[in-house]
Amino acid sequence: xxxxxxxxxxxxxxxxxxxxxxxxxxxxxxxxxxxxxxxxxxxxxxxxxxxxxxxxxxxxxxxxxxxxxxxxxxxxxxxxxxxxxxxxxxxxxxxxxxxxxxxxxxxxxxxxxxxxxxxxxxxxxxxxxxxxxxxxxxxxxxxxxxxxxxxxxxxxxxxxxxxxxxxxxxxxxxxxxxxxxxxxxxxxxxxxxxxxxxxxxxxxxxxxxxxxxxxxxxx
Numbered sequence: 001x002x003x004x005x006x007x008x009x010x011x012x013x014x015x016x017x018x019x020x021x022x023x024x025x026x027x028x029x030x031x032x033x034x035x036x037x038x039x040x041x042x043x044x045x046x047x048x049x050x051x052x053x054x055x056x057x058x059x060x061x062x063x064x065x066x067x068x069x070x071x072x073x074x075x076x077x078x079x080x081x082x083x084x085x086x087x088x089x090x091x092x093x094x095x096x097x098x099x100x101x102x103x104x105x106x107x108x109x110x111x112x113x114x115x116x117x118x119x120x121x122x123x124x125x126x127x128x129x130x131x132x133x134x135x136x137x138x139x140x141x142x143x144x145x146x147x148x149x150x151x152x153x154x155x156x157x158x159x160x161x162x163x164x165x166x167x168x169x170x171x172x173x174x175x176x177x178x179x180x181x182x183x184x185x186x187x188x189x190x191x192x193x194x195x196x197x198x199x200x201x202x203x204x205x206x207x208x209x210x211x212x213x214x215x216x217x218x219x
Contacts, residue, residue, distance in 0.1 A: 041190035042182050045076055045175055046136060047155050052200035054153075055093075055141045056119070058177070059192075060131040068181035071129050074099075074121035075176040076139075077156040081149060082107040082115045085198055088145030096128040097121070099140045105171045110162040116173050131179070148199040152211065155191040 044059040056076055076099070092098050103118035119140065129137060158164065158175050165173065175191060178184040195203040203211075 040188055042185075042188040043177050043179075044190040044192055045155055046192045046194065047078070047153070047196060048194050049196035049200045049202060053141055053143055054196065054200055055138050056099075057136045057138045058129070059134065059136050061133065062131070063133045064131040064179060064181050066127065068179070069129065069131050070125060070127050070180040071097075071121065072125055072178040072180070073176065073184070074178070075172075075174060076119045077173045077175060078117040078119070078153060079114050079156045079161070080117060080153045080198060081151040082113055083149070084146035085115060085117075085144055085153070086146035087117060088143045090140060090142045092140050093138045094128050096123060097126050097139065098123040103172060105163070105169050105173065108163050108171070109168045114163075116156060116163060116171065118171075118173055144198055144200060148197075150197050150199055150207070150211075152193075152203055152208075153196060153198050154193040157191065158186055158189060 042061055044061075046057040046059060048055050048057070058074075087101050090099075090101065098121070099119045100122050101117060102120040102122075103116075105116045107113070107115060129139075131137070155175065156163075156173060161173075163171070163173060165171070167173070174186060175189040176184070176186055177189055182188070195208060197203050197207070
């Protein structure tokens with residue numbers, strides 16, 4: 001009897017995951033990969049920082065109504081100065097929506113000045129992210145438990161970053177989101193890193209000019 005109950009629970013769980021995935025990959029997309037442009041940002045990941053705390057949010061350019069708001073998968077890739085940037089106090093900001101750090105590549109050959117940190121959605125098929133047109137939705141926050149150098153950190157650019165797959169480490173690094181209505185078109189995930197430093201604060205224009213001057217002198 002107990003084994004039968006466990007089998008039923010397993011079957012229910014598989015159905016719960018399979019239905020959102022089916023919707024995500026069978027629902028017609030607004031854009032094909034070949035047609036999409038930077039200006040066609042259906043989703044934008046946003047990185048902000050204040051008082052030592054970093055926040056990653058998602059912005060949608062359209063309202064997505066149930067059941068097509070189901071988020072099957074999502075991934076956020078952070079690019080930090082190589083060294084000792086350490087993710088601490090990771091906190092998920094939506095009940096039932098769980099992101100976790102599931103990958104890291106330190107100083108790869110393609111860009112040895114940076115480390116790449118990957119966060120993945122662990123709660124597959126969640127319906128708890130409610131997409132409203134031009135509404136910014138905070139997903140998770142974290143702090144830097146390592147060195148603070150004042151250097152900028154950014155969200156990785158899809159396609160143009162030197163470490164974008166295929167890469168020397170076979171690492172899965174990119175910005176990605178799969179929502180039932182719009183499918184899994186990587187090209188429509190844009191980014192806004194908002195000029196933040198590894199100390200957890202927004203960089204001023206003066207700071208950015210100073211850093212650019214330092215880079216130019218190093219060259």
